Amino acid sequence: MLHPDQKRILKSMTPSEKLKAAMNLYYSARELKAGGLRHQHPDWTEEKIQQKVREIFSHAGD
Numbered sequence: 001m002l003h004p005d006q007k008r009i010l011k012s013m014t015p016s017e018k019l020k021a022a023m024n025l026y027y028s029a030r031e032l033k034a035g036g037l038r039h040q041h042p043d044w045t046e047e048k049i050q051q052k053v054r055e056i057f058s059h060a061g062d
Helices: 004-012 015-040 046-058
Strands: none
């Protein structure tokens, strides 16, 4: 459920602005997941972290 202020802001945004906001949220979520994996697995390489992030996000809709 969206807060009335959120609804008002979304209604005022152009489709392009909404797409940009969605993309920013998506990439922020990927960075947060990578940070969590780094914390949980300090022994993993950055390549392994990014591989796992790709794997997690490729199955997000399953």
